[in-house]
Amino acid sequence: MSRELRRQAPALVLAGIALLAALTGSVYAAGRIDGHSIKAKSLPGNRLALGSVPGNRLKPGAIAGSRIAPGSITGTQIDSATLGQVPSAVHADAADSAHDADTALNAVNAINATTVNGHGAGCGAGTRAFAGACWQTAYSEAAVSAPAAAISCANQGGELPSPLALAAFAQQPGIALAAGEESTGALANVAGGGIYGVATVSSSGQIDYAAYNAGKKYRCVIPLVS
Numbered sequence: 001m002s003r004e005l006r007r008q009a010p011a012l013v014l015a016g017i018a019l020l021a022a023l024t025g026s027v028y029a030a031g032r033i034d035g036h037s038i039k040a041k042s043l044p045g046n047r048l049a050l051g052s053v054p055g056n057r058l059k060p061g062a063i064a065g066s067r068i069a070p071g072s073i074t075g076t077q078i079d080s081a082t083l084g085q086v087p088s089a090v091h092a093d094a095a096d097s098a099h100d101a102d103t104a105l106n107a108v109n110a111i112n113a114t115t116v117n118g119h120g121a122g123c124g125a126g127t128r129a130f131a132g133a134c135w136q137t138a139y140s141e142a143a144v145s146a147p148a149a150a151i152s153c154a155n156q157g158g159e160l161p162s163p164l165a166l167a168a169f170a171q172q173p174g175i176a177l178a179a180g181e182e183s184t185g186a187l188a189n190v191a192g193g194g195i196y197g198v199a200t201v202s203s204s205g206q207i208d209y210a211a212y213n214a215g216k217k218y219r220c221v222i223p224l225v226s
Helices: 003-032 087-111 146-155 163-169
Strands: 127-130 133-136 181-192 195-202 207-211 221-223
Touching: 146 181, 163 181, 163 195, 163 207, 181 207
Parallel strands: none
Antiparallel strands: 127 133, 133 221, 181 195, 195 207
């Protein structure tokens, strides 16, 4: 061995040892480095392979909404309880409220309506709503026969009341029947042989009969819609 080779031999040995150590250390590091060995923020996102980090390893709020590609998250992956009310739902609620308000307003208008299908609705002056019709609160000034009373009521768009209904109306506050009896619209064969009488109601509420041509006071019942 030449003098020059003997002089370089230690350096070559050291270089070989260093190379062996470097190769061995790389292999060791490749087998020993895992996620726990990496410091936070030491790797940029563009150095990670797609799908290498599962979603359950990400902290809540770690990814801003602006970093998520459109359409990358579907409805099945979103917890609906975490969402507020969307604008369309607000508009739907408003529409329901408007519909309810219109319904309520229409109901009020129906109660306060003065016409129904073009016909007058409601009770006029001198009458009171009772049993689905408008009853005259005062009896007639003149006493007439039952046929004449029936004609008078017909001319006013009404009719004579039934005996039981008139007796019930007499129990209303502020209502008094005529002294004696008031005629009703009921007829009965009281004596047989074609002799008819007219049912009457006394001021005390008693039902009786009188001759159809006897002069009696009366009141008319006008339909609520006329």
